Amino acid sequence: MIPREVVVVAEHMAAELSDVALETLACAHELAFSLGWHVTCLILVDDPKPFQALPLASDRTLIVTDPALGSFNPAAYTRVLLHLLKDLSPRLVLLGNTSVGMDLAGPLSIGLGAPVVSGCTRVRAEGERLLFTSKLCGGKLLAQSEVRDGLAIALLMPGSYNREIGMLDRVPRVDVQASPVPLETLPLRFLELVEPKMEDVDVTKVPILVAAGRGIQSRENIEAMESLAKALGGAVCATRPVVDQRWLPRTRQIGRSGMTVKPRLYLALGVSGAPEHVEGMKDSELIVAVNTDPDAPIFDVAHYGATVDLLELVPVLTERIKALRGE
Ligand SMILES: Cc1cc2nc3c(=O)[nH]c(=O)nc-3n(C[C@H](O)[C@H](O)[C@H](O)COP(=O)(O)OP(=O)(O)OC[C@H]3O[C@@H](n4cnc5c(N)ncnc54)[C@H](O)[C@@H]3O)c2cc1C
Numbered sequence: 001m002i003p004r005e006v007v008v009v010a011e012h013m014a015a016e017l018s019d020v021a022l023e024t025l026a027c028a029h030e031l032a033f034s035l036g037w038h039v040t041c042l043i044l045v046d047d048p049k050p051f052q053a054l055p056l057a058s059d060r061t062l063i064v065t066d067p068a069l070g071s072f073n074p075a076a077y078t079r080v081l082l083h084l085l086k087d088l089s090p091r092l093v094l095l096g097n098t099s100v101g102m103d104l105a106g107p108l109s110i111g112l113g114a115p116v117v118s119g120c121t122r123v124r125a126e127g128e129r130l131l132f133t134s135k136l137c138g139g140k141l142l143a144q145s146e147v148r149d150g151l152a153i154a155l156l157m158p159g160s161y162n163r164e165i166g167m168l169d170r171v172p173r174v175d176v177q178a179s180p181v182p183l184e185t186l187p188l189r190f191l192e193l194v195e196p197k198m199e200d201v202d203v204t205k206v207p208i209l210v211a212a213g214r215g216i217q218s219r220e221n222i223e224a225m226e227s228l229a230k231a232l233g234g235a236v237c238a239t240r241p242v243v244d245q246r247w248l249p250r251t252r253q254i255g256r257s258g259m260t261v262k263p264r265l266y267l268a269l270g271v272s273g274a275p276e277h278v279e280g281m282k283d284s285e286l287i288v289a290v291n292t293d294p295d296a297p298i299f300d301v302a303h304y305g306a307t308v309d310l311l312e313l314v315p316v317l318t319e320r321i322k323a324l325r326g327e
Contacts, residue, residue: 004037005090008058009081011072011100012043015050020096020158022056022166027123027156028094029057029165035125040088041172044080046070048176057168066179068186074103075188082111083181090151092123092130097155097275098256105153114151119143119275121160130154135275158256158279159301200251201235207264208234211254211281214241215270215291215310222247224314225269231321237261239277255280269310273298 006028010021028039041058043051047070048063064084068076081104085093093108095101097119105116119134121142130147135157203209210229212222222236229236236252243253254261256276266284271277273289273296281287282301289302290310299305306313 004035004092005088006032006037006039006092006094007085007088007090008039008041008094009077009101009104010041010043010056011096011098012045012051013072015047017043017051017054018096019163020098020156022163023158023161024094024096024156025057025166026161026163028092029168030161031092031123031125032059037091040090042081042084044069044077052174052176053171055168055171057166058172060173060175063174063176064179065176066183068183069179071190071193072100072103073186073188073190074100074107075186076183077104078107078111079181079183079186080179081108085112085151093151093153094123095153095155097157101155105155108153112151112153114153115147116153116155117145117147118155120154120156123154123156157275159275159282200249203235203237203252203254203259204261206235206261208232209237209254209261209263209266209281209284210234211237211239211266211268211271212242212248213239213269213271213277215272216242216247217270217311219245219247221311221314224311224318228267228314228318228321231318231325231327232265232267234263234265239271239274268298268302269314271298272296273301 008024008028011018032039039058041056041061043063046067048065051063064080109116117132120132121135122133124131128149130152132145134143136143210225212225225236237254238248238252240253242248243250256279258280260280262283264285266281266287268289278301287302289298289305291298292309294307
């Protein structure tokens with residue numbers, strides 16, 4: 001019997017695979033390994049060199065090249081993927097649950113006549129059935145769904161699988177081919193990547209971060225967060241709602257639409273732990289969360305946690321740290 005195919009569409013930026021690409025490969029590898037299925041990793045690029053010798057957890061890496069694939073362009077990607085996926089006829093296509101994955105899932109679903117399962121944190125197979133666990137309502141609810149037969153397209157939540165399993169100790173078969181479809185006439189053209197200006201603290205370089213979530217309740221409480229961060233020798237960062245209310249500049253936002261950080265200590269104060277936020281801080285060395293809600297999803301990623309009122313804790317903690325430092 002010909003083994004079933006799992007296709008991973010690998011995201012990349014600046015000549016590097018993104019974390020979610022490796023996590024998606026880890027998911028495909030775990031699923032395929034137990035079932036004897038075959039994993040193909042698709043990488044769409046202009047220059048194949050940085051990707052040719054990667055020890056990815058796939059049976060085959062197929063690198064498709066074209067000048068139009070240098071930066072992510074949903075129109076170009078969709079055109080190439082529809083062509084390739086019709087040829088490969090996989091059982092499962094895995095993408096990240098990211099803006100890239102979301103841009104592609106709709107057109108691929110229509111073009112291939114396949115259902116999309118979004119927000120997946122786990123993918124399993126039982127006989128012919130593919131089973132998916134998805135996060136809903138910012139991680140507070142889980143949904144189970146199944147695709148009984150035929151192709152399924154799944155969007156995997158960042159952080160759901162260990163990205164280290166996405167790499168093995170050998171380079172798989174690597175094929176490089178030019179785009180099988182012409183990409184000169186696209187309805188959408190990528191112009192440039194606009195990076196934020198770094199006029200403020202660079203939170204990606206600070207070893208201790210005090211993260212202010214909506215639980216801090218008002219702009220006035222930013223000062224207390226700043227005092228705590230100063231006592232610890234760190235800086236304040238924030239969730240999106242705090243930035244949206246202009247309590248802190250956009251350069252301090254952590255998460256999917258902000259910065260990705262890996263500090264030695266991430267002290268999350270009044271942060272619920274929505275997947276979009278966790279994506280940007282989950283690899284911190286030590287995560288300590290303070291939240292009055294014992295069911296807040298931040299406690300799923302925290303190493304230590306306290307269900308206390310941060311507004312009572314922060315001034316006392318700041319004074320204790322200052323005293324310990326002899327200030
Ligand atoms: C496409 C997209 C991209 C996004 N990108 C990002 C992103 O980059 N970064 C990001 O952060 N979010 C992002 N979001 C938003 C994200 O989904 C969440 O809405 C957001 O992270 C929630 O922020 P929060 O934890 O501060 O607020 P909330 O979810 O409102 O949580 C506040 C928490 O504070 C706790 N609390 C309240 N009072 C106290 C108290 N006195 N003491 C202790 N705890 C208290 C509450 O129990 C609650 O858990 C994005 C959303 C989308 C759809």
